[in-house]
Amino acid sequence: MLLDSATFYDPVACSAPVGAATWRTPLSRIGAIARHNTMLILREPGPLASRLIMPVVFIALLHPLYLASQGRAGGASQAVIATLITFSLLAMSIPGTSILTERVWRTWTRRMTAIRPAELLAGKAVPVIAALLAQQALVIGFGVVVLGLDVAWPLLLAVALLVWTLALIGMGAAIGVLARSLSELSVIYDLGGILLSSLGGALVPLAAMPGWARHVAPASPGYWAVSALHAALGGDAAGTLRACAVLAGIAVACGALAAARVGRGAARSATL
Amino acid sequence: MLVAQGVVKSFGACRALDGFDLTVSPGEITGLVGHNGAGKTTFVEVVTGLVRADAGRVSVGGIDVRRDPHAARRLLAVAPQELALYVSATVRDHLRLFAALAGLRRAAQARAVDQVAEELQLTGVLGQRVGLISGGQRRRTQAAAALVADAPMLLLDEPTVGADLQTRTALLAAVRTRAASGAAVLYTTHYLPELADLGATLAVARSGRIIARGTQQELMNGLPGELRLQFGQAPGEHPNLPAALQGRASAVDGEVRISSTNPPGDLAALLAAGCAPVSVDVRRPGLDDLYRSLAQEIPDAA
Numbered sequence: 001m002l003l004d005s006a007t008f009y010d011p012v013a014c015s016a017p018v019g020a021a022t023w024r025t026p027l028s029r030i031g032a033i034a035r036h037n038t039m040l041i042l043r044e045p046g047p048l049a050s051r052l053i054m055p056v057v058f059i060a061l062l063h064p065l066y067l068a069s070q071g072r073a074g075g076a077s078q079a080v081i082a083t084l085i086t087f088s089l090l091a092m093s094i095p096g097t098s099i100l101t102e103r104v105w106r107t108w109t110r111r112m113t114a115i116r117p118a119e120l121l122a123g124k125a126v127p128v129i130a131a132l133l134a135q136q137a138l139v140i141g142f143g144v145v146v147l148g149l150d151v152a153w154p155l156l157l158a159v160a161l162l163v164w165t166l167a168l169i170g171m172g173a174a175i176g177v178l179a180r181s182l183s184e185l186s187v188i189y190d191l192g193g194i195l196l197s198s199l200g201g202a203l204v205p206l207a208a209m210p211g212w213a214r215h216v217a218p219a220s221p222g223y224w225a226v227s228a229l230h231a232a233l234g235g236d237a238a239g240t241l242r243a244c245a246v247l248a249g250i251a252v253a254c255g256a257l258a259a260a261r262v263g264r265g266a267a268r269s270a271t272l
Numbered sequence: 273m274l275v276a277q278g279v280v281k282s283f284g285a286c287r288a289l290d291g292f293d294l295t296v297s298p299g300e301i302t303g304l305v306g307h308n309g310a311g312k313t314t315f316v317e318v319v320t321g322l323v324r325a326d327a328g329r330v331s332v333g334g335i336d337v338r339r340d341p342h343a344a345r346r347l348l349a350v351a352p353q354e355l356a357l358y359v360s361a362t363v364r365d366h367l368r369l370f371a372a373l374a375g376l377r378r379a380a381q382a383r384a385v386d387q388v389a390e391e392l393q394l395t396g397v398l399g400q401r402v403g404l405i406s407g408g409q410r411r412r413t414q415a416a417a418a419l420v421a422d423a424p425m426l427l428l429d430e431p432t433v434g435a436d437l438q439t440r441t442a443l444l445a446a447v448r449t450r451a452a453s454g455a456a457v458l459y460t461t462h463y464l465p466e467l468a469d470l471g472a473t474l475a476v477a478r479s480g481r482i483i484a485r486g487t488q489q490e491l492m493n494g495l496p497g498e499l500r501l502q503f504g505q506a507p508g509e510h511p512n513l514p515a516a517l518q519g520r521a522s523a524v525d526g527e528v529r530i531s532s533t534n535p536p537g538d539l540a541a542l543l544a545a546g547c548a549p550v551s552v553d554v555r556r557p558g559l560d561d562l563y564r565s566l567a568q569e570i571p572d573a574a
Contacts, residue, residue: 032372036365043360106356115373116342 029115033123037098041127048131051094055087055139063147070205073150078205080143081229084136085202085222088164089193091135092172093185095128099176099258100185117262121255125169132165152235160232160240164225167247170254171221177258196222221250273298273347273425273456274319279328281314281480288314289325290480294458298424301447301457303467305559306477312460313353315477316429319458320350332425349374349423351415353430353460359403363394363413366402367420374421388420391446393438408439415443419450426450426457432466444469464488464559476566483566495557495565496520499530499538501549514545 041048059079066082067075102108108120115123140157143149151157175192179185197203199213200222206214217223224246231239279292289311296302304312317323319330321341330337337344349370357366364385371381389395392412397405402413415431428447432440448470451457459472467474467488474491476484484491503511513521513528517538520531528549532538535554542549 028375029373032369035372036361036369039365040358040360105358106352106354107358115345 026116026119029119030123030126033115033120034126037124038127038130041098041131047094047097051087051091051131052135052138054090055083055135056142058087059083059139059142060146067147072148076143076147076149077230077233079147080139080149081226081233082197082202084139084229085200085225086193086197087139088132088136088168088225089197089222090189091132092168092175092193093189094131095125095169095172096176096179096185096189097182098124098128099173100179100182103176104182118259121173121259121262125173128169128172129165132168133161136161136165149233151233153232153237156235156237156240157229157232160225160228160244163244163247163251164228166251167221167225167254170251170258173258174254174261177261196220199223201226221247224250274330274332274458276315276319276330277328279315279318279330280326281318281323282326288480289318289328292328292477292481294475294482294485296425296456296458298454298456299451301451301459301467301470301472302475303464303470303472304458304460304475304477305462305464305467307563310477311480312477313429314480316350316352316427316458316460319344319427320348321345347423348425348427349418349421350427351418351429351431353433355410355414357402357410357413360401362399362401363389363405363409363416364398366413366417367398370417371420374423376421384420384422388416388446391449392416392419392442407434408436411435412439412442415446419446422450422453422455424455426455426459428457428459430460430462432461432463440466462559476562478563478566484562491562492557494533495561496531496533497535497557497561498555499532499535500553500555501528501530501542502526502551503528503547504550511547512545513547514541516541 062083063075063079066079069075070078099108140149140151140161144151175185175188179188199217199220201209201217202222202225206217206223209217224243228240228243228247231237231243274294274296276292276294279289280287281289292311292315294302294304294315304315306312314323318325319332319337321337321344324338332344333347335344335347361369367385367388368381371384376384385398386395389398392415394409394412394416397409402410405413411432411434415428418426418428418431426447431443435443444466447457447459451470457470457472459467459470461467473487474485475482476491511528513530517530522529530538539552
């Protein structure tokens with residue numbers, strides 16, 4: 001079992017185990033965590049499947065309402081944006097739950113003994129990014145194929161979706177690190193998801209909302225996501241990038257908060 | 273390999289570590305013992321960088337864990353006290369993950385996984401989900417995840433709690449093998465016989481500091497054990513013990529217990545005085561006896 005002495009450690013250099021059998025880079029560790037988390041998600045596919053199916057059911061049933069109120073072009077884009085933003089905000093539970101369950105199982109602390117906090121967060125983010133992008137691709141695909149949604153500049157839309165996904169990951173990670181129980185997490189995501197998407201003008205256009213709601217809307221990440229998607233669907237590069245910059249700021253701020261708390265040991269299971 | 277000097281850590285008003293000093297050399301197994309709350313687990317968390325010490329210095333392989341916790345972690349493998357396993361993942365998944373995090377390449381990973389599984393008698397359940405295996409097999413999986421990569425410094429925090437005999441035997445053998453190959457091992461436990469099996473030196477922790485350090489023989493030498501005798505008499509009735517023994521005797525649960533540093537001699541004195549017990553049990557000195565003895569020597573540490 002033991003490596004022979006030539007490939008064992010070098011106590012004088014005080015370095016990692018050396019020799020042909022070992023390779024240690026941040027990327028390799030992130031890859032190992034990402035593979036493991038993908039496996040964990042696929043072994044219990046129920047939550048992921050529901051996050052993928054629910055928005056399709058929602059848009060399939062409610063799109064006539066949007067088409068009737070806003071006409072074919074405006075209705076299609078509002079139906080897609082409403083569904084995408086609302087359900088992607090609810091899907092913040094995927095990164096959050098993936099962190100909090102590990103804290104509850106105490107496996108988070110266990111992994112923390114082997115790698116850097118940022119590597120752990122990055123490794124966990126990879127499969128979750130894929131899941132969130134898959135959810136968004138399903139909704140956009142439904143919009144294009146069934147509702148005749150017109151995407152002026154697909155690449156711009158892809159950038160907006162990717163930045164929004166990163167913001168979701170950052171917010172989800174921060175909540176997963178701060179929450180102390182799964183029920184607390186569930187309340188935050190359910191209430192927060194509906195509140196942020198509604199305030200952001202996803203479910204109902206801001207113009208149709210009360211004045212006070214229009215004033216506080218920019219405080220909601222949902223508002224910037226709606227702005228980015230509207231601009232991207234309309235081919236407005238400047239508008240898309242402006243909204244994306246705000247979303248990127250939210251992603252960085254929340255990600256840094258999560259990494260800092262993890263790095264200081266605040267996410268240990270003992271803190272639950 | 274592990275050097276801790278004057279480590280202090282408080283959680284609010286509670287001083288969990290209060291000048292903790294400990295050194296563990298390569299190839300040495302050190303048994304860290306102490307009552308609950310003595311600071312054992314906090315010390316393990318400080319060494320792994322999970323908790324930052326308020327003062328003092330801890331180094332692993334010469335690397336200061338406060339200054340460069342990530343470099344220090346590369347030399348460590350940890351088996352925490354509480355089970356930390358993914359119920360939906362297989363035993364092989366766990367071992368592969370920790371082998372990969374330690375930097376083993378794919379072929380080396382597979383070899384290491386198979387070998388540690390064989391050592392800890394997990395080969396038959398490698399493909400089973402952890403949620404479906406027995407408690408003992410889970411405990412071995414947890415230990416195997418720490419042992420799979422042959423780290424030069426092993427921190428095993430009560431790895432045999434609740435373990436069956438098979439688990440304990442396999443685990444102790446694996447730990448001995450690692451130490452024989454040059455790994456430094458810090459092993460926290462409440463079971464002295466395990467440390468005797470491991471040939472470990474002892475570090476006794478109390479109130480956040482190490483109050484005694486040495487081999488078991490050095491520390492236990494001269495400590496009284498106990499003669500436990502039953503005389504087959506009605507409850508409350510006891511034979512007339514020799515005067516020399518009366519000061520050290522007490523009646524507990526229908527038996528007479530005599531504190532003794534020389535059980536054969538005391539038994540001979542009993543028989544010579546005409547006291548013929550119907551059963552005799554000799555209890556060797558244990559951790560509690562050691563703590564009591566140290567408390568008398570170092571009362572201010574309590």
